[in-house]
Amino acid sequence: MIKKPTRMTGIDGAAVVKQALRRLEQPARRLFLRNSLTLGGLSLLSGCAIVDEDSAEQVLMKVSRFNDRVQGWLFDPKLLAPTYPESMITRPFPFNAYYDEDEVPEVDAASYRLELGGLVADKHAWTLPELQALPQTDQITRHICVEGWSAIGKWGGVRFSDFLSRVGADTSARYIGFKCADDYYTSIDMPTALHAQTLLTLTYDGRQLPPRYGFPMKLRMPTKLGYKNPKHIQAIFVTNTYPGGYWEDQGYNWFGGS
Amino acid sequence: MTDATHPIHPAWLRATHWINALAVLIMVTSGWRIYNASPLFGFQFAKGITLGGWLGGAIMWHFAAMWLLAANGLIYLVCNVASGRLAHKFFPLSPRAVAADLLAALRGRLSHADLRQYNAVQRAAYLFVVADALLLVLSGLVLWKSVQFPLLRELLGGYESARRVHFFAMTAMVAFVMVHLAMVALVPRTLLAMIRGR
Numbered sequence: 001m002i003k004k005p006t007r008m009t010g011i012d013g014a015a016v017v018k019q020a021l022r023r024l025e026q027p028a029r030r031l032f033l034r035n036s037l038t039l040g041g042l043s044l045l046s047g048c049a050i051v052d053e054d055s056a057e058q059v060l061m062k063v064s065r066f067n068d069r070v071q072g073w074l075f076d077p078k079l080l081a082p083t084y085p086e087s088m089i090t091r092p093f094p095f096n097a098y099y100d101e102d103e104v105p106e107v108d109a110a111s112y113r114l115e116l117g118g119l120v121a122d123k124h125a126w127t128l129p130e131l132q133a134l135p136q137t138d139q140i141t142r143h144i145c146v147e148g149w150s151a152i153g154k155w156g157g158v159r160f161s162d163f164l165s166r167v168g169a170d171t172s173a174r175y176i177g178f179k180c181a182d183d184y185y186t187s188i189d190m191p192t193a194l195h196a197q198t199l200l201t202l203t204y205d206g207r208q209l210p211p212r213y214g215f216p217m218k219l220r221m222p223t224k225l226g227y228k229n230p231k232h233i234q235a236i237f238v239t240n241t242y243p244g245g246y247w248e249d250q251g252y253n254w255f256g257g258s
Numbered sequence: 259m260t261d262a263t264h265p266i267h268p269a270w271l272r273a274t275h276w277i278n279a280l281a282v283l284i285m286v287t288s289g290w291r292i293y294n295a296s297p298l299f300g301f302q303f304a305k306g307i308t309l310g311g312w313l314g315g316a317i318m319w320h321f322a323a324m325w326l327l328a329a330n331g332l333i334y335l336v337c338n339v340a341s342g343r344l345a346h347k348f349f350p351l352s353p354r355a356v357a358a359d360l361l362a363a364l365r366g367r368l369s370h371a372d373l374r375q376y377n378a379v380q381r382a383a384y385l386f387v388v389a390d391a392l393l394l395v396l397s398g399l400v401l402w403k404s405v406q407f408p409l410l411r412e413l414l415g416g417y418e419s420a421r422r423v424h425f426f427a428m429t430a431m432v433a434f435v436m437v438h439l440a441m442v443a444l445v446p447r448t449l450l451a452m453i454r455g456r
Contacts, residue, residue, distance in 0.1 A: 081405045
């Protein structure tokens with residue numbers, strides 16, 4: 001969920017070059033941390049690694065988990081992310097995933113079922129019409145990517161806290177995990193799941209959520225970075241066992257929230 | 259503190275200075291790698307001078323060294339204020355004195371006989387870089403936690419504006435370091451004083 005908004009810029013030379021540069025950078029992004037902790041050319045110049053990579057990685061991972069706890073403590077569930085007028089929506093809203101746009105999964109609406117698992121009382125699978133029949137709300141908020149860029153969009157759907165109470169989820173559990181049709185997976189903390197602006201979105205800009213933005217369903221959290229917002233969700237489970245995530249397991253901060 | 263038996267710089271100052279230097283080096287080089295993931299302007303930093311290898315690694319470094327920078331900076335500020343060193347070393351300070359010392363420096367006539375005394379340009383530059391570091395921390399807080407610090411976010415003009423503030427405050431910090439290093443090269447005794455205290 002961190003790829004650059006390649007469709008954001010118009011067709012001009014600079015944009016094409018930028019896009020090409022990003023493509024070149026892709027494999028580097030997928031490197032695991034162990035290959036990544038030298039101070040670039042400086043360590044090459046001196047002929048030795050400045051830090052022992054394995055121990056540096058372990059320390060940095062520990063600090064990152066410490067930062068998870070600090071962020072959980074800092075998170076005020078009553079504070080709302082800013083909302084914006086329709087005129088400020090970023091058009092076109094950037095496509096964003098760990099794969100290219102032509103690899104977006106096709107999810108069949110008729111056979112789609114949202115599966116529920118873990119610490120949930122009512123585990124019956126939900127069809128799309130059933131989800132669409134629930135009370136809906138919408139919001140215009142800023143999506144902030146871990147890369148730094150941001151874009152404003154309009155999402156509509158079911159307030160996640162309403163959904164969780166409807167299915168009898170154990171809201172004293174620590175984590176909620178998500179499995180997606182694009183093989184993406186991630187997990188979030190319970191206070192964020194219960195935040196008033198956390199939506200199980202079924203629409204984008206007033207229309208059915210298009211495949212490129214996560215059809216049939218995306219979890220939208222304006223209090224989290226982009227990679228924490230899973231698309232094409234197939235299964236939701238409530239657990240006390242740390243589920244990790246696609247990017248989180250490679251070194252992105254787990255809390256990943258603002 | 260003008261007694262010759264006392265060090266030019268107290269031990270706490272030397273310690274916080276070098277810890278800060280390390281923290282700033284990590285913050286700036288990892289910050290450049292983070293910038294490269296989504297450049298605000300039409301350039302990227304050469305990969306060889308960035309830290310972290312990839313975005314995730316750079317962010318880990320950045321969000322680890324931030325604790326070092328903040329804790330060390332806090333100790334520096336508390337010691338500086340509580341010991342009276344801030345008032346004693348940095349004031350009085352007037353624009354006229356800065357202009358006069360700057361002119362003298364450019365003509366090569368500024369004396370460095372007594373390293374205990376900061377000239378007006380030094381005073382202004384060091385106070386500036388402390389304020390700049392504070393701005394880096396505050397704008398960084400908005401980028402990290404834009405929802406949790408609404409007042410700070412609005413003061414800096416929103417998330418996107420805070421990105422630019424953070425970038426230009428980094429630029430000012432790097433510019434300071436370059437001038438600072440050039441001055442140390444011109445008056446090498448200052449380096450010894452910052453290491454040994456004498």
